[in-house]
Structure formats: C-alpha cells, structure tokens
Amino acid sequence: MGSAVHDNIKIAIRDVTKLYSNNSHSLIALDAINLEIMDGEFFCLLGPSGCGKSTLLNIMAGFEKPTDGKVLIEGGEIAAPNPRYVTVFQDYGIFPWRTVQENVEFGLEIKGIEVNERKKIAEVFIKMVGLVGFEMRHPIELSGGMKQRVSLARALAVNPEIIFMDEPFGAVDALTRMKLQEELVKIWREENKTIVFVTHDIDEAIYLGDRIAVMSSMPGRIKSLLDVPMNRPRLRTENDFLRIKEKIYLEFFEYADKK
Amino acid sequence: MGKHVREKASKKMWKSFKKVILLLVFLLIWELLPAFGIINKTFFAPPSEVFVALVRLLISGELWIHTSISLKRAFTGFSIAAITMIPLGFLMGWYNDFEEIADGLVQTLRQTSSLSLFPVFILFLGIGEISKIAVIFWGAQWPILLNTISGVRSVDPLLIKSARSMGSSAVSLFGKVVLPSSLPSIITGVRLSATHSIIVLVAAEMIGAKSGLGYSVINWEYNFMIPEMYAAIVTLAVLGLITNYALVWLEKTTTKWKEDVMIT
C-alpha cells in the first residue's frame, strides 16, 4: 500500500454517463460510472482500447462535460480545467518552440511567478526527472522518453494536487517505460500527489496502482475494482504480482467469452 | 568528429567555389557573345558596359533616386498588407464562423490578378502613388492572409489542451501557444508577399509611372540606352535576391525548433 493514502475522498464520480451521438446513432461511451478516489492515492484505470478511459479522464479533468451525473473534487463540481489538477498526455503536448527549461516553466509563467523563482523551481523538477544538462535543448532533439519526462516535470512544477495521466508511457519502448514507471512511483511518494493513471497495460497498472479499476467497453463500465496490496518498490516477478495479473487476465477472458 | 566537421567545411567551400565559377562563366559568355558579333551588341550590352553604366548612374545619383522611389512603393504596399492581413488571418483562422462567411469572398478576390485590377485602381485612385501602392497591397495581401490562416488552423489541439490544463487564459493561450506555433507559417507568407510585391511593383511601374526602376527599364529601352536598361534590370534582380535571402534567413532563425538542430 502507498504510504500516503488518506481516508478522505479526493475525487468522487457519481453516475457519470457520456453519450456521443451523431445524426444516425448514439454511442454510450460511459454508462453510469461510480468511483471514489482517495487523497494521495495512485489510482489506475485499466481497460481495452475504446472502453472510455480517456473520456472518463477528460471529464474528471474538466475538458469534457458528462451527459449525466457529476464529478466532485473535494466536494466541488468541476466546470473547466483547473491548474490545481494537471493532465499529462500520451503524446506529451510539450511546446516544440520552447527549450526544456522554458517548457517546464510554462505553468509557472501562467501563474505569474517571477523569473528567478521560476528558474529555481524548474531546476528542481528538471533534476527530479533526470534531465540535467538538457535544459537548453528543444523537444526535437529529445527522445520520446525524454519528452515524456519534460511533460511530467512541467506538470509537477505547478505543484498540482492531482495529476491526470492518459497513457503517458504508451509511446516509449518497454525498457524506458519501466524506468519511467519506477521514477514516477518515486516522485509520487516524495511529492504526495493524487494520481489518476490511464493505461491498457496490465503490468503497468499493477506496478503503479494502489487500486485498479478494470473497465469493459460497449458500453463503458467499471467491471471490477482491485486492491493491489503490495509493498513498494514492487517486483514484477513476485508471486503477488503474478497472482493479480492472472486475476485481471481472467476478467478479460471472461468478458470475451460472454461476447 | 573533428575530421568530419573539417570534411564538411571543405565540401561547403568547394560548393561555393563552383557557384562562383559558374557565375563567372556566365558573365564571360555574356561578355564574349556580343564581342564576337554573335549577338547584336546594341541589344545585348556586354557586362563590362553594363557595369560602366551602373557606376555612372550610381555616381550621378539617378539610380538611387529610382531605387528609393521603388523601394518606398513596394515597402508601403507590403507593410500595409502585413499590418492588416496578419490580424485578419488570426481572426479567420480562430473563429470558424468568420472564416466560413468570408471564405467565398476571399477565394474569389484572390483569383483576380492584381495587374488586371490596376486600371480599376487608377480609375478610382488616380495615376499617383496611391494606385501603385494599392495594387502592390492587393498582390501582397494573399500569401500573408492565407498563410496566417493555415498557421492558426494547424496549431496542435493537444498543445492547446495542455496549456488549458495548466490554467491558461484566452490571452495567454493566444500569446504563448497560437502565436509562436503559427509564426513559421506567417513568416513564409511574409516572404512570399515580399517577393511578390517586387514583381507587382515592376509591372505597375512599367504600365503607369514616371519614376522607379520598372519605369527606368522601359524608359531607357525607349531611348535606346541599352546598358542603362540592363543596369536597372540588374538592380532589380539584386533587390529581389537581397529581400529573399534576408527573409529566408529570418525564416530559418525563427523556426530553428522545427529543424534538426543537431545537424547544423
């Protein structure tokens, strides 16, 4: 269990339904989702492509409105994106015309923090994600893994309470991904953030999550909610890990059988 | 590594050397053809004579007078185009409704060639400076407008989403995302407009002016001052080259982040 999990609810998802309709037909992307995510929790949303993970995350982050139901963060309904909750995207979303340093400072500029202070803060997070020496580089000169680090540092720099992550490591190779996962857990434990992490990689969910919500598609639903009662740092080869992995596999095959 | 760099440098030098040689060969042939009577010297003044004419025109100040008049016309028309069309392009690129309404009109007007409108401008604005500036403006506005629109259109939605995620207001979204992201496209538009301005300028001055380089080319031809005519043509070519190179340089320096910086 993550050491920092508190008992208070940070995010409450109440009967969230999302319909996408065009003139010919409508699609139930999310069907009455109910979830509670705790303060300081590392929460994973796991499911096959198209099950509505991104849709749910976008609703939580305020980028989209649910057709029905609501999302409460600390009891308040969210209407628009809020800098207290930052999103990290799969395709990085870092600004190609800015250097690494300038990218990390972006949110601080928006906040109106003064230049020297900005530099100091950026330095801390550039160091945290292991990009010292690359401050003056432009994104075009970086590898995918490095770009994702920039994106992470930029998100951390604004000191958000919640970080929403949508398959952030989907575009990097398996070895780099494991390294990034390891670093993310380390940072999460140091910084005490609530993280909602979307993935379709079972190993990734088990390695990272305090809890995992397994989703099914058509319509998008929470199929089951699993605890990951393992100490950190976790080993991908230990018995508990494999046991949970098997359990999730079974969920998917069961689901496939029914279809 | 060091060896590699040196090889590259010497390759580059060899390349510019070849360029210079080619230019010299071209000048030599130009010089020799009329000298051997292969081409009529009266129509095809050799570079030596053109050079003499050029120096004479420079000393008398005549060339500078025409050049400055031309530059002023081109620059005024071009500047008005840039000042009005960049903001308009932002509006049309950002607000879909606005573009939908304006698009039909823009496409129609764009297809109307600037020079075919010159008589109309003269009718309305007279034969003076304003009609010439207007026709240059007309020609110069399109590349800027269309490139600004497409620049704004092609801003990556993910970047906008990221910026919004960090609490960007509409103003900072514009200043910190839309503007820098569309800048390369805008500068390309500016470069095309600038070279286009010179083309329209020359044509307009040939048709209806009593001064300027375009007028000088025609005028010196009428008066059979062939070396002078070539001197004016050479001046125009040099102006075009300088404009283009300056703007290519600007394009390169402002869009470094788009290229592979490691290679250079």
Ligand SMILES: Nc1ncnc2c1ncn2[C@@H]1O[C@H](COP(=O)(O)OP(=O)(O)OP(=O)(O)O)[C@@H](O)[C@H]1O
């Ligand atoms: N803007 C939209 N308009 C119409 N349908 C949409 C829209 N966005 C998503 N959908 C549909 O909603 C469903 C869920 O999409 P979503 O992007 O949330 O899936 P996902 O679980 O994130 O998948 P992936 O793992 O591939 O990213 C899909 O069937 C998708 O086609």
Ligand SMILES: [Mg+2]
């Ligand atoms: Mg998705």
